[in-house]
Amino acid sequence: MKIIGADERLAEKRGAKILITGPTGVGKTSLLRTVDPKHTLFIDAEAGDLSVRDIPVDTIRVDDWRIAVDLACRIGGPNPSFPPTSAYSAAHYEALGGALPKADTYDTVFLDSITEITRLSFRHAEQMPEATSARTGAKDTRAAYGLHGRQMVHWLQQLQHAREKNVVFVAVLEKVVDEFNRFIEWRPQLEGGKTGRELPAIVDQVITMNWVDFGDARPVRAFVCTVPNPWGYPAKDRSGRLEQLEPPDLGKLIAKLIPVAAAPVKAA
Numbered sequence: 001m002k003i004i005g006a007d008e009r010l011a012e013k014r015g016a017k018i019l020i021t022g023p024t025g026v027g028k029t030s031l032l033r034t035v036d037p038k039h040t041l042f043i044d045a046e047a048g049d050l051s052v053r054d055i056p057v058d059t060i061r062v063d064d065w066r067i068a069v070d071l072a073c074r075i076g077g078p079n080p081s082f083p084p085t086s087a088y089s090a091a092h093y094e095a096l097g098g099a100l101p102k103a104d105t106y107d108t109v110f111l112d113s114i115t116e117i118t119r120l121s122f123r124h125a126e127q128m129p130e131a132t133s134a135r136t137g138a139k140d141t142r143a144a145y146g147l148h149g150r151q152m153v154h155w156l157q158q159l160q161h162a163r164e165k166n167v168v169f170v171a172v173l174e175k176v177v178d179e180f181n182r183f184i185e186w187r188p189q190l191e192g193g194k195t196g197r198e199l200p201a202i203v204d205q206v207i208t209m210n211w212v213d214f215g216d217a218r219p220v221r222a223f224v225c226t227v228p229n230p231w232g233y234p235a236k237d238r239s240g241r242l243e244q245l246e247p248p249d250l251g252k253l254i255a256k257l258i259p260v261a262a263a264p265v266k267a268a
Helices: 006-011 030-034 067-078 089-094 113-124 143-159 193-201 252-257
Strands: 017-022 040-044 058-061 108-112 164-175 183-188 205-212 220-224
Touching: 006 164, 017 113, 017 193, 030 164, 030 193, 067 089, 067 113, 067 143, 113 164, 143 193, 143 220, 183 193
Parallel strands: 017 164, 017 205, 040 058, 040 108, 108 164
Antiparallel strands: 164 183, 205 220
């Protein structure tokens, strides 16, 4: 156990964990254009990078759950609470070769999208032995969703503990209606219920990117950052620094969340 002094804590580099959700086509992937590509790692899980194909940014493509797990381990570092045989343990981290090459140059990890990552996780979970009934040999969907929920929360917490880095999760926003087509709520599109319930508590910021109409029939794109809001969009501001509406510029948003601290003034 280590006590971190106040001055040391204030001097630590800190990143924000941000969930940005919005409807398909609103320009979530294009937010990559608003951050410094030299200091950003783009995690492409959707193969939907046409809008940013001209940006010179380092990229890792993820099309398998095991790749996603290895990547989270290398970004977040070893977790001492896991035994050597588990993912995210010190043994796992060392077997992968430690941190990613150029890891220190990346201030921001931009993941497009967590919607697709949850699909990879569930696809993996339903193939595991515990997702099969020992009695009948049939697929046990409930067990598969349970495993999927647990492994997604571990994965998110691994990235949450990458303290020095901004980690941006992009998700599709879906409109939930009942059987009579009556509106219930807006929520991120994620496979399984556990991830959706726990994700808002894991990240620092929940932001909805959408078109906002102020009554003049000329909607503009904006970040909706706080609740309650007139549209009922998901939002959360742990920093307390954001207005309800912010311009849809990820670089400026991060700068507002984590301003550069002024050097302490020494006493004469």
